[in-house]
Amino acid sequence: MADTVPIIETHALTRDFKATRAVDSLELSIWPGELFGLVGPDGAGKTTTLRLLAGLLDITSGGAELAGYDLARQAEKIKRKIGYMAQRFSLYSELSVVENLSFFAELYDVDPSVLQERTEQLLAFADLTEFRSRRAAHLSGGMQKKLALACTLIHRPQILLLDEPTTGVDPVSRREFWDILGNLHLEGTTIVVSTPYMDEADRCSRVGLMYEGRMIVCADPQSIRAQIQGELIELHTEDWQMASAFVETLPGVLEVQIYGESLHVFVDSADERLPAIEAAFRDQGLVLREARRATARMEEAFISLVTRLDTARRLEKET
Amino acid sequence: MSLRHLRAIVRKEVQHIMRDRATLILVLVTPTAMLFLMAFALAVDIKHVPIAVLDYDRTPTSRSLIRRVTEGNDLDLYTEVGSLDEVNRLLVGGDVKAAMVIGAAFEDDLMSLRGMPLQVVIDGTEPKTGGFVVERVGGQAEAFVGEVLARQIQVHGVSLDSLQPIDLRVRALYNPALKPRVDMVPGLISMVLGFPALSVALTLAHEREHGTLEQVLVTPVGRVEFLLGKMIPYVIVGLVNVIVIPMVARATFHIPFNGSFPLFFLLSALFLFAILGVGMVVGVFTRTQPAALALSFLVIFFPGFFLTGIFFPIVSMPEVMRVESLGMPGTHYAVITRGLFLTGVGLDVLWPYAIMLVGLCVGFTAIAVFFFRKKLG
Numbered sequence: 001m002a003d004t005v006p007i008i009e010t011h012a013l014t015r016d017f018k019a020t021r022a023v024d025s026l027e028l029s030i031w032p033g034e035l036f037g038l039v040g041p042d043g044a045g046k047t048t049t050l051r052l053l054a055g056l057l058d059i060t061s062g063g064a065e066l067a068g069y070d071l072a073r074q075a076e077k078i079k080r081k082i083g084y085m086a087q088r089f090s091l092y093s094e095l096s097v098v099e100n101l102s103f104f105a106e107l108y109d110v111d112p113s114v115l116q117e118r119t120e121q122l123l124a125f126a127d128l129t130e131f132r133s134r135r136a137a138h139l140s141g142g143m144q145k146k147l148a149l150a151c152t153l154i155h156r157p158q159i160l161l162l163d164e165p166t167t168g169v170d171p172v173s174r175r176e177f178w179d180i181l182g183n184l185h186l187e188g189t190t191i192v193v194s195t196p197y198m199d200e201a202d203r204c205s206r207v208g209l210m211y212e213g214r215m216i217v218c219a220d221p222q223s224i225r226a227q228i229q230g231e232l233i234e235l236h237t238e239d240w241q242m243a244s245a246f247v248e249t250l251p252g253v254l255e256v257q258i259y260g261e262s263l264h265v266f267v268d269s270a271d272e273r274l275p276a277i278e279a280a281f282r283d284q285g286l287v288l289r290e291a292r293r294a295t296a297r298m299e300e301a302f303i304s305l306v307t308r309l310d311t312a313r314r315l316e317k318e319t
Numbered sequence: 320m321s322l323r324h325l326r327a328i329v330r331k332e333v334q335h336i337m338r339d340r341a342t343l344i345l346v347l348v349t350p351t352a353m354l355f356l357m358a359f360a361l362a363v364d365i366k367h368v369p370i371a372v373l374d375y376d377r378t379p380t381s382r383s384l385i386r387r388v389t390e391g392n393d394l395d396l397y398t399e400v401g402s403l404d405e406v407n408r409l410l411v412g413g414d415v416k417a418a419m420v421i422g423a424a425f426e427d428d429l430m431s432l433r434g435m436p437l438q439v440v441i442d443g444t445e446p447k448t449g450g451f452v453v454e455r456v457g458g459q460a461e462a463f464v465g466e467v468l469a470r471q472i473q474v475h476g477v478s479l480d481s482l483q484p485i486d487l488r489v490r491a492l493y494n495p496a497l498k499p500r501v502d503m504v505p506g507l508i509s510m511v512l513g514f515p516a517l518s519v520a521l522t523l524a525h526e527r528e529h530g531t532l533e534q535v536l537v538t539p540v541g542r543v544e545f546l547l548g549k550m551i552p553y554v555i556v557g558l559v560n561v562i563v564i565p566m567v568a569r570a571t572f573h574i575p576f577n578g579s580f581p582l583f584f585l586l587s588a589l590f591l592f593a594i595l596g597v598g599m600v601v602g603v604f605t606r607t608q609p610a611a612l613a614l615s616f617l618v619i620f621f622p623g624f625f626l627t628g629i630f631f632p633i634v635s636m637p638e639v640m641r642v643e644s645l646g647m648p649g650t651h652y653a654v655i656t657r658g659l660f661l662t663g664v665g666l667d668v669l670w671p672y673a674i675m676l677v678g679l680c681v682g683f684t685a686i687a688v689f690f691f692r693k694k695l696g
Contacts (some may be wrong), residue, residue: 056695084537090530094338104326107538
């Protein structure tokens with residue numbers, strides 16, 4: 001963070017849709033070269049935030065600056081500095097790979113003398129060279145995403161805004177896509193990416209957790225993981241329903257998260273509670289296949305934070 | 320305005336039209352197909368109407384009247400009947416459309432100049448056909464009586480001319496045979512050429528629904544560039560129709576073309592721009608394709624049918640509708656097509672209509688651009 005001025009800065013940025021406040025007084029500073037991950041449950045306001053930053057939606061109140069321009073008054077100037085990739089596939093499916101690239105190159109006024117070279121670069125970079133003449137409609141989901149990314153990179157934007165770019169993509173393509181983002185990050189492009197995948201959030205330099213239109217936590221992944229209360233124990237049982245109900249009643253247990261057959265149990269002290277839990281299961285006659293200490297990942301941290309927020313919300317409504 | 324942006328949008332839209340078969344058919348084939356359909360459905364010549372005859376007289380004179388009435392292509396003698404009940408039965412069954420009843424003293428009354436007892440029974444649920452039969456029977460009977468009387472009078476040595484104080488002869492200019500399709504087809508052309516406006520109305524909603532609009536709106540493309548770029552390809556495709564349709568009209572409906580073709584081409588381009596402008600306004604104000612479709616029918620096709628003077632004369636409309644019809648490109652273009660196809664006039668006569676079209680082009684495009692915003696939702 002050599003630069004002292006944020007490349008994206010929002011001030012009480014707010015957007016209402018009829019009765020709902022999709023984005024609520026968002027305060028966000030993103031520094032040049034960051035790879036910023038935007039996470040949060042569905043409907044938290046991630047897409048609305050990205051669309052606001054891309055100039056696609058009117059601001060209800062507040063404001064933002066991107067690359068030194070005011071979002072409300074200079075949106076058209078900002079458009080030349082950013083690349084935006086929508087969540088849905090949004091290229092022209094009747095056009096070929098190359099036709100899509102050159103269409104966006106012309107709209108972004110890419111210098112014709114570098115167009116040829118840059119097209120080839122992007123095709124190679126997105127691994128689409130051999131599919132250059134194929135219509136976008138006939139590409140696989142992963143290839144469509146890579147083409148969409150290539151189209152948003154054709155004008156060398158300073159800022160990339162990516163809305164769930166890997167949703168609905170197979171794991172291999174997902175990994176490839178993130179390798180490309182990693183390279184762009186190394187080249188110094190500022191990237192804001194929303195994602196429902198916590199392993200992806202782990203690859204970001206900083207993560208913002210949105211909940212009901214507000215930014216709840218904004219920190220690097222380690223700090224977010226550190227926010228989890230207690231230590232983690234992983235239990236593999238035979239009957240997870242009965243086991244989870246039982247384990248919640250034990251002393252020192254702070255939170256239980258269910259992942260299929262296994263239970264992730266947060267306790268005040270793992271050293272102390274692990275033998276106690278094993279003993280309690282034996283006494284109760286419940287089968288415990290495996291019980292071990294584990295390190296909390298983003299996923300546990302995320303679920304823990306959202307569960308706490310949901311509980312607080314419920315209590316607030318009740319009173 | 321950036322020509323490079325405009326060219327990129329035009330090229331992309333042309334590629335879309337050429338590669339999307341439904342759009343291609345809609346813009347290239349539909350106008351001609353609709354012209355055929357409407358010309359045949361709306362301007363049917365009435366011919367060979369079956370009628371029944373009830374002859375109470377049964378004299379040589381009544382026989383020659385029946386022959387006279389049914390000899391041409393207009394009325395066909397279906398059958399002779401003996402009573403009015405039978406006439407009724409045939410009318411109800413749809414076998415005949417009308418009946419001619421000749422009174423018992425037809426010959427006697429005629430020869431003794433007491434007028435003639437002649438009745439036409441028609442089916443009131445089909446007044447148009449009925450009216451046609453009345454007119455034909457009346458005309459033929461009048462001529463027939465005239466000839467019979469003339470012969471009687473000549474026997475008495477009186478000159479024929481002195482007996483016909485009014486000799487009215489109608490001469491229909493520009494459509495001498497008064498063929499119904501000849502006046503209608505040029506008007507229909509102005510309607511069917513407007514069909515691609517539907518594609519233009521749908522194009523914004525189509526991009527919105529497919530998400531492509533979102534990706535274009537984040538580029539620096541200008542609003543004028545984007546909307547004009549979308550209209551220009553449809554003007555070009557529309558001009559293909561402008562060349563094909565007069566040839567089809569001449570070959571199938573024998574519609575003459577008496578004016579200047581370059582002038583027709585130029586004014587047609589103006590009309591296309593204006594009507595596509597209306598389509599673009601529809602597109603700007605709607606979010607989904609079904610909504611755009613519904614609004615197109617409300618503001619393009621129904622008024623195009625009822626308000627442009629193609630079927631219903633504008634002079635007989637109430638004031639409000641007359642003013643409204645001035646805003647329809649079709650109103651002015653229908654005058655232009657009739658003028659160029661039938662009367663063969665030039666710009667010296669058509670200039671006010673050409674100026675109105677220019678005004679509507681600019682007006683509708685300006686409205687579309689003004690209300691189009693580079694935002695979602």
